[in-house]
Amino acid sequence: MDVLLLGTGSADGWPSPFCRCDSCTTMRERDVLRTPTSVLIDGRVWIDPGPEAARQALRAGADLVDVHTVLVSHAHSDHLDPAFLLHRGWVSDRPLTVYGPAPAIARCRDWLAPGQTSVRLVEVTAGERFTAGEYRITVVPAAHEALGEAALYRVDAERSLLYACDTGPWADGALRRIGEQRLDIVLMEQTFGDRLDLAGGRHLGLETFGQSVAALRAAGLVDEATRVVAVHLSHHNSPEVEQQLCAMGAEAGRDGQRLRARDL
Template identity: 30%
Template sequence: MRVTLLGTGDTTGTPTVGCDCETCVAARERGLERTRFSVHVENDRTGESLLVDFSPDFRYQFLRDDVALPDAGIITHIHFDHLDGLGNVFRVFDSLDVYAADETDPKTGLSVAETVASDYDYLDTVTVQPTTPLEPVRICGFDVTLVPVEHPPLLCYGLAIEDPETGAKLSLSGDTSYGIPDRSREILANPDLLLADAIVPARFCDHHPVGGRHKGPDGIPRTFGTKHMTREGALALASDLEAEQTRLVHLAHYYPLEEAFAEPLAVDGEQYLLPE
């Protein structure tokens, strides 16, 4: 299993357009990027590849990192920074299966699968495959399981991707608070590599209108506001899940320069071969 981090940033990315903060300036000077979120997973056994989320930066990411176009895709939720890159498949693919959860979202009255099908009904090449969370489905030779996480007000999902032959396992928290349900945690547990949402350091909760939640024994918030984990929350989740290796993703440019590119914060283009 070869994992390429195409996009490791939040909704504005780093550097952020029009921003001259120290972190964005340093990213430009060092040639480092965190574009909008997307992960490419290649099955070395079958030669197939799977794309998790369709970043608005799809075209740029694939040209920059020179990975194979995917044989299938997964959409974790319907926020634009994870979905709107799907329009890039126009005239690029002959056909593409896109998997998304089939649970009805009480906020929208539609499932993620139904929303994707409706928003991209003009793309004849895309076939949406409604997928039941917590039940594995075989995609590109991998066993893939969507797991509910907590990203209000919309339904959102993390993922466990396992190679049934090699035993390699990749887990993605998805966009989520620390309040991930127990059953989802069981499925995500013991990965070779965990990609965990860590939008900002915990101390930034002081600047959020609703502050922080899910405080650990040390009193440090593991959730920033309601939707995302803090860095400290993501690291606590990695410990909970007993991850072999962890990379922090969906990162905002608000990380101070002295912390912005420190381990284990990821940047675009990182590649991992599982198991190593």
């Protein structure tokens, strides 16, 4: 499984263009830029087609031509810019299926040309499982709200990946929905760093990120061979977040980074 991190930042990115805090200033000095979180799997499955993701694919030396499946976690604009459907329709009539909770799919409908048949929009909800080409997809509940339901996704092929963004601490039934088979890659949000006053149950900080990973380990879903990667990082994190995450057995994702599941 080849996983390309198109974006690894929060809605406003890190550094924020509107901020000169120490965290943002340090990231500018280090020339590290994280744009809204988006992921491309094997060049065929695209998770969270946000406003900068398509251009980030090009910057990473990739394209989206072979994408046949789009998974949308929720309707917030940093995770879904439905204009990609219009732009794609100008140049391609390849079959494409977009899956997501009802509020996200509703945002997509106005961006399809009347009478088009190549793009299929499918509403999904937590607990559903479906097949998309060679990929087996499980919809997992998120502790997040976006005009209605938000979802996390488990993607299985020869390897397995969990995309857990955006979410607070595990929603009721989430670990059960993820299943019993171990994961090769976990992409999990870590938005608020040490700012315990901001989490509010809808996003994770360092403490709740660590607790969420520990719960995955206790359930047998994560082991020493699993790559646990923090995404949706914001300027509320310390510039030294990579070292903080390393102490938890995790790593900080970077835009344009390619991940491959570790050999078992």
